[in-house]
Amino acid sequence: MDIKVSVSEKIYDVIVAGGGPSGCAAAVAAARNGASVLLIEASYCLGGMGTIGMVPSFAPFTDKEKVISKSIAEEIVVKYKKLMGRADEDWDWLPISFELLKSVYDEIVTESGVKVLFGSTVCAVNTENKKIKSVIASAKGGLTEYRAKMFVDCTGDADIAALCGVPFECGDNNGNIQASSLCFIISGVDMSECDWWDVHSGPKSIWEKMGDNPKYPLIDKNHFVIAKIDENTLGVNAGHLLVENATDKEEISEKMILGRKVAAQYLEAAKEYLPDVFKNAFIVSTAPNLGIRESRRIIGKYVLSIDDYIARRNFDDEIARNCYWIDCHRSKDDSVNSAQSKTVPQLHYDAGESHGIPWRCLISEKMENLVVAGRTISADRAVMAAIRVMPVCMTTGEAAGIGAAIAAMEDISIHSLKASKIRKILKLNGAYIKDCGEL
Ligand SMILES: Cc1cc2nc3c(=O)[nH]c(=O)nc-3n(C[C@H](O)[C@H](O)[C@H](O)COP(=O)(O)OP(=O)(O)OC[C@H]3O[C@@H](n4cnc5c(N)ncnc54)[C@H](O)[C@@H]3O)c2cc1C
Known part of the structure; x- marks a missing residue:
């Protein structure tokens, strides 16, 4: 078979695949840190599940005492609240008016200088020596190869990671994955x-x-x-x-x-x-897209576990925090009379409590120039059911974008990058992360 692939001329510092909450934050963060950024999105708008999945509300941005999904996440929601005419103090369970939210993402992403490519699905990768040289996206015009120094996978399904052979898990050992909903x-x-x-x-x-x-x-x-x-x-x-x-x-x-x-x-x-x-x-x-709650979870350098959740653990290399409850919807082996999984415990935090999310959950030993953000980071099934909400995806996305930009500009492997460099920028941006030593 003779398959034609055209090659895009520009070599970007960072390519982000997927323009959902994590991808938008990643692209903006990378661009603001000096990188040239291409954001490749399969649909024709930004926002991911929050727009094309018509998920009707944002999970809380606060831990019931203070805002903990801050920096770019806060910027997005503050802009959105202004358009919605919501009070400054409204942070939790904000309803989503999808067209307004699309316009917020359009504005924040394009103003940061990111080049957006809609209608393009990353479907193949070209790798050499643990490095991605390019990704291939399919679109109306055919297949096009896009090159960059660093890649951020925010596809919600860890598509790039899977194409690279990064190990991943999906659901439990019995094939249970959380049910979807068409909103x-x-x-x-x-x-x-x-x-x-x-x-x-x-x-x-x-x-x-x-x-x-x-x-x-x-x-x-x-x-x-x-x-x-x-x-x-x-x-x-x-x-x-x-x-x-x-x-x-x-x-x-x-x-x-x-x-x-x-x-x-x-x-x-x-x-x-x-x-x-x-x-x-x-x-x-x-919704134009099915609301997928659960898909691949990469196995990264650290797998965030339910024990970490229970311990409210802080990490030396944490780049975000989560307080959302373990909200694992029912799967095939669960009773139809229950909304929740019987095998994963429903755990909640008290006001003011949260746990850290380490940088190591966003990177895998397998690749030198790939970062993953959003609902597919390295976590066990229970923790994934908590960190999958949009405010948290925005915060892991921001960290991924900063990390990718630094690694691209310094021309280093993602594994040589010290998490402390990302944390320093996050803190300057006002992110909520704990101080407990530096990695
Ligand atoms: C039914 C349902 C209800 C939910 N309720 C809430 C809620 O009330 N509050 C809340 O905060 N969260 C809720 N969530 C969770 C939340 O919406 C998602 O987990 C979150 O949006 C994940 O963000 P993400 O950036 O990782 O991926 P997504 O939001 O899934 O975005 C991924 C983006 O990547 C694009 N894409 C996918 N593959 C490719 C590819 N190969 N190439 C290019 N682009 C690609 C997609 O088109 C999409 O735009 C809900 C989820 C579901 C499904």
Whole structure:
């Protein structure tokens, strides 16, 4: 077979693949630290699951006492809150208005000087002696090779890492991975007269009652989360779609079609159970992408474990902190009557508590010029179920971008880079990380 690959002329300092929360933060951080940056994104907008997955709200930016997802994460959310007209003190569970969020990412990424390439999926790598020489992206125009000194994998599936042969895990040993959801938006809702708690999730809500009605077999009463985008519009994250392999396009295609049926059934039932609220309601859109909660996790130089979570461990090389709870949704072996995994404990922190995330979780022995950020960093399954939320992905993304930029500018292997250099810049940027020695 004669496959044509055109070569892009420019050699970048840093290429970031994936423009979700981690990729945007990584690209901005790398550019602000002097690197020329190409951001390659498969879809046609930035934001990842927060836009193309229509995840309806941001997990908390605070540990209930103070903001802990700071620096670029804080900058993104502050810009977003201004556009939404939200109060300065609102930090937790902010509903997402997807078009506003897209515009925030567009602005912050382009203003930092990053070159953005949409509609391009990294599908192959060219490696030599533990180094990535180039990545190949497929797009409408065909295959194009892009070269850089350093690469940051923010694909949410660790695509580049997997293509390079970096070892990874996915789910547990029995093939359990957290269920996905196809999120959607309902508008034309009239909440002027209703009790919010009838519409919201929880024991008093209509969704539980609907789930018990055999007329609506696709409704999952155990998983229903909504956010009020405005007085007439709800962002909905509901129903569990079991997926065995988040990178199998045939399976994902089937689940997308099923997900749209699920969404339609939720609306039909809502019209029956709360006619005053939903009689004129309609689905504005289901998400263009399936909401994948769990995919590959690289095995890096350090694997963050549930013991670290329980110990609220600090690390000499920590580059971010997390306080989110271990929120592992049900998988194939779990009861349909539960929203959560029975094998992974649901652990929560008290106000003010958090744990560190080491730099070593972002790099692998296998490659000299690859950094990974976002939900696919090196962590066990339980911890991944906590650090996967967007504010935390932004903070690991920022550290990845800084590290990649320094390594590119100094022309060194990522393994020769001292975490203290990244930490110094993070601290100057106001990031929340603990001081406990230096690596
Ligand atoms: C249903 C659901 C509900 C959730 N609820 C919440 C919530 O309430 N609050 C919260 O904060 N978090 C929530 N999360 C978690 C959170 O949204 C994700 O874990 C987070 O967005 C991951 O960020 P990321 O940057 O690692 O990857 P993603 O957000 O997945 O972004 C990856 C990006 O890379 C692109 N991409 C993928 N492969 C390639 C490739 N090969 N080449 C180029 N581009 C590529 C994708 O198009 C995408 O834009 C939820 C997730 C799901 C699925």
